[in-house]
Amino acid sequence: MSVDVDVDVLVVGGGPVGLASAIEARLHGLSATVMEPRDAAIDKACGEGLMPGAIPALARLGVDPTGFPVRGISYRDATRRVDHVFxxxxxxxxxxxxxxxxxxxxxxxxxxxxxxxxxQSLEQDGASVTAAGVRARYLIGADGLHSTIRRLAGLERTRAAATPAADRRFGLRRHFRMEPESDFIEVYWTPDVEAYLTPVGGGIVGLAILGRRGIDYDSAIAGIPGLAERVAASEPVSVLRGAGPFRQRTSRRSRGRILLVGDASGYVDAITGEGIRVGLAQSRLAIDCLVAEDPRRYERSWTSATRDFRLITGGLVLASNSPLRRAIVPTAAMAPALFGLVVERLAR
Ligand SMILES: Cc1cc2nc3c(=O)[nH]c(=O)nc-3n(C[C@H](O)[C@H](O)[C@H](O)COP(=O)(O)OP(=O)(O)OC[C@H]3O[C@@H](n4cnc5c(N)ncnc54)[C@H](O)[C@@H]3O)c2cc1C
Known part of the structure; x- marks a missing residue:
């Protein structure tokens, strides 16, 4: 049955995962529209570290963003340091x-x-989905952590599954003019926060802080030996941005002709920095399902593509919110092969 629609795929949200979904759709010969109220080029609180697996995933789309090549991750606390080369x-x-x-x-x-x-609203029938006046065969919800599409499609997990307020985690990020010390993403663990220093090229680094509600960016950094002095000597070159709470749960990832990708489809935490890599994998799988006219298959594909993110990242967040937190860097330093194994599971 042929249906009169405006477009094959309507992507709601023009962040990286929404744009990747639209590109993916076009590469498969589907027409695509992206709905995004904000102007290009959109900024957002993010650690800005693309894991190795994200680079070929972007290249497949014909995208090769300029930046600073990073060779690995360096975990540090007040007395120890453990480096893993990807x-x-x-x-x-x-x-x-x-x-x-x-x-x-x-x-x-x-x-x-x-x-x-x-x-702000949508309608779905057996053959199409309509949002903001555009009728599409399929709709991809890529509208981020606080997804409206997730709510409108009834795909949010119930309140009973919500993370207790005291355990909710948030992120803050700002840039500084600073020559990086190395080509590693530096991760500083303190009793309260994790700080991620990522070189982004041009003598600029991004510095993201993750922790519980109410963290104060400047005082958190001032308490980190080895980092505080470098930041104090550097000029800030962007405004402070924040995001959270991180944990967002979904009951399912699709309903009829609506599929969720990226943070909208459920998010664990930024602690392992692989949101973009996982989102790119989801966008590819979602479009594959639409090309095959089999949106129901997406649930299975999503579950398998996000397994490591949900289990390993979820486990690390649990440990970081418990008395085990102080043992994370010492354990990684004592068992670098295990640390490397975990990083590789998430980086590829
Ligand atoms: C502090 C922090 C550090 C992080 N560090 C890393 C890292 O180092 N590496 C990494 O890979 N990931 C990291 N992440 C995660 C990463 O930022 C996200 O996973 C990624 O941005 C998800 O992309 P997205 O396109 O799904 O959502 P977003 O980037 O949030 O984009 C969603 C878009 O939807 C639009 N939108 C919202 N509502 C509507 C609506 N109703 N209609 C139309 N459009 C709408 C918004 O304007 C926005 O542009 C970090 C996150 C945080 C907060």
Whole structure:
């Protein structure tokens, strides 16, 4: 049965995962529209570390953002340091605005259409989904942590599954003019926060802090030996941005012709820094299912593509919220092979 629609795939949310979904759709010959109320190039609180697996995933889309090649991850506390060199290739520190501009340009080149509407309601029937006046065969919800599409489609997990307020975690990020000490993403563990220093090129580093509600960016950094002095001597070159709470649960990832990708589909935490890599994998799987006219298959694909993220990242968050927190860096230093194994599981 042929149905009169405006577009094959309507992507709600023009962040990196929404843009990747639209590019993926065009590469498969589907027409695509991205609805995003914010102007290019969109900035967002993010550690800006692209894990090695994200680089070939972007290259497949014809996207190669400029940034700073990173060779590995360095975990540190007040007295110890353990470095892991990625076995799975280089990662890259990429400014969010650069990543957005590069994806946006590629989407435009492939003929993706753009609308600046903010979706507030939607309707679905057996053959189409309509949002903000656009009727599509399928809708991809890529509208981030606090997804409206997730709520409108009734895909949120109930309140009973909510993370207790005291355990909810948030992130803050700012940039500094600072020459990086090395080509590692430096992760500083303190009793209260984790600080991620990621070089993004051009003598600029991003510095993200993760922790519980109410963390104060400046005083958290001032308490980190080895980092505080470097930051105090550096000029801030961006505004402070925040995001959270991280943990967002979904009951399912699709309903009829609506599929969720990226943070909208459920998020664990930024502690292992692989949101973009996982989101890119989801966007590829979602479009594969739509090309096969089999949206129901997405649930299984999503579950398998996010297993490590949910289990390993979820486990690390649990440990970080418990008395085990103080043992994380010492254990990684005592068992570097195990630390490397865990990093590789998430980086590829
Ligand atoms: C502090 C911090 C550090 C992080 N560090 C890393 C890291 O180092 N590496 C990594 O890979 N990941 C990291 N992440 C995670 C990463 O930022 C996210 O996983 C990623 O941004 C998800 O992309 P997205 O496209 O799903 O969502 P987003 O980037 O949030 O984009 C969603 C878009 O949807 C739009 N939108 C919202 N509502 C609507 C609506 N109703 N209608 C239309 N549009 C709408 C928004 O304007 C936004 O542009 C970090 C996150 C945080 C908070």
């Amino acid at each position: 076995a799975s290739g280089e990662g890259r520190g990429v400014r969010r605005t650069t990543l957005h501009a590069t994806l946006f340009e590629r989407a435009r080149e492939l003929g993706v259409q753009f609308s600046t509407a903010r979706v």
